[in-house]
Amino acid sequence: QRGAARVVSTWDFGVGANQAAWKVLGSRGAALDAVEQGARWAEGELCNATVGRCGYPDREGYLTLDASIMDGDGRCGSVAALEDIRHPISVARRVMEKTPHVMLVGAGAQQFALEQGFAREALLTDAARKAWREWKLESRYQPKMNVERLSTSRPGDSANHDTLGLLAIDSQGRLAGACTTSGMAWKLRGRVGDSPIIGAGLYVDNEAGAATASGVGEEMIRNAASFLVVEMMRQGKSPQEACVAALERIVHKREAASKQLQVCLLAMNKHGEVGACALHHGFTYALCDHDQDRRLLEAPSVYPK
Numbered sequence: 565q566r567g568a569a570r571v572v573s574t575w576d577f578g579v580g581a582n583q584a585a586w587k588v589l590g591s592r593g594a595a596l597d598a599v600e601q602g603a604r605w606a607e608g609e610l611c612n613a614t615v616g617r618c619g620y621p622d623r624e625g626y627l628t629l630d631a632s633i634m635d636g637d638g639r640c641g642s643v644a645a646l647e648d649i650r651h652p653i654s655v656a657r658r659v660m661e662k663t664p665h666v667m668l669v670g671a672g673a674q675q676f677a678l679e680q681g682f683a684r685e686a687l688l689t690d691a692a693r694k695a696w697r698e699w700k701l702e703s704r705y706q707p708k709m710n711v712e713r714l715s716t717s718r719p720g721d722s723a724n725h726d727t728l729g730l731l732a733i734d735s736q737g738r739l740a741g742a743c744t745t746s747g748m749a750w751k752l753r754g755r756v757g758d759s760p761i762i763g764a765g766l767y768v769d770n771e772a773g774a775a776t777a778s779g780v781g782e783e784m785i786r787n788a789a790s791f792l793v794v795e796m797m798r799q800g801k802s803p804q805e806a807c808v809a810a811l812e813r814i815v816h817k818r819e820a821a822s823k824q825l826q827v828c829l830l831a832m833n834k835h836g837e838v839g840a841c842a843l844h845h846g847f848t849y850a851l852c853d854h855d856q857d858r859r860l861l862e863a864p865s866v867y868p869k
C-alpha cells in the first residue's frame with residue numbers, strides 16, 4: 565500500500581494534531597517529521613491541562629513534561645520530567661539524533677535542551693496554578709476517566725487521561741510515532757509515566773506496526789503495552805485485535821485495578837490499517853488521510869459503558 569499516507573492521534577484534540585501532521589504527510593514528507601509537527605502543535609497551540617505549556621503540575625506545583633519519538637527503523641529519543649521547555653517532543657528528537665542515548669531526564673534533559681538552543685520559559689499557567697491550589701485543599705490523588713470529555717468536570721478533576729499520541733505512515737511506507745504529555749496531574753514529584761518510555765507509551769517498527777497509549781501510565785509500563793501491541797501485530801493480529809488482546813492481558817493480570825482506571829491503546833500496522841480500544845468507554849481518536857481530514861472515532865471498550 566505504498567503511497568497511502570495516514571495519521572492517527574489520541575483524543576478529540578488529535579484532529580488538530582493530525583492537521584499539523586498532514587501539512588507534512590500530504591506533501592509527501594516523512595512520517596517522523598509529521599508526528600513531530602503534530603506533537604508540537606499540541607504542545608504550543610493547544611491549551612489543555614494534560615499536554616505541554618498548559619498542563620497541570622505535580623503535587624508540589626512543578627509542571628514536568630514527558631515526550632518520546634520513534635521511527636520504524638528503531639531510532640528513538642525521549643525526555644522525562646523536563647521543566648520550562650515548551651517543546652519536549654523536539655528535545656526528544658534531538659536526543660535521538662544528537663546523542664548516543666535514548667532518554668534524558670530532569671535537570672540533565674533541561675541542560676541538554678538549553679545547549680541545543682531551546683529557550684527556557686516559565687510554563688505553568690495561572691489556571692493550572694489555581695487548579696493546583698484547589699486540589700491541595702484535599703490533596704487526593706484520584707485519576708478520573710476521560711475527563712476531557714466530561715462537561716461536568718471541575719478544575720481539580722481534570723487532566724488525567726489526555727496525552728497526545730500520534731502514529732503516522734508516509735507515502736514511502738515508513739512508520740513513526742510521537743507521544744507528549746504533562747503526565748498525571750498531582751503526581752509525586754519525580755514520577756514518570758509511560759509516555760516517554762519506549763515500549764510502554766510508544767513503540768514503532770516498520771516490519772510490524774506502531775502503537776501508542778494514553779491513560780494511567782503505570783499500567784502501560786507494567787505491561788510494556790505499546791510493545792505488546794506491536795508484537796501482536798507482528799504475530800498476525802490486526803491492529804484492532806492487537807489492542808483488544810493487550811487490554812485483555814492487562815485485565816487478566818490486574819482485574820480489580822483495571823475496573824478502576826483507564827488504559828487506551830491506538831495502533832497502526834505496516835499497511836496503515838488502524839485499530840483502537842480502551843478498558844473503559846470514552847476514548848476517542850482522530851484519523852486523517854487523503855480521503856478525510858477531520859474524522860473523529862470512538863474506540864470500543866473492554867468493559868461495557
Ligand code: SD4
Nearest residue numbers: 725726727747757779781
Ligand atoms: C501518564 N499516560 O503520564 C500518561 C497520562 C495520560 O492523558 O495519558 N494523560 O501516565
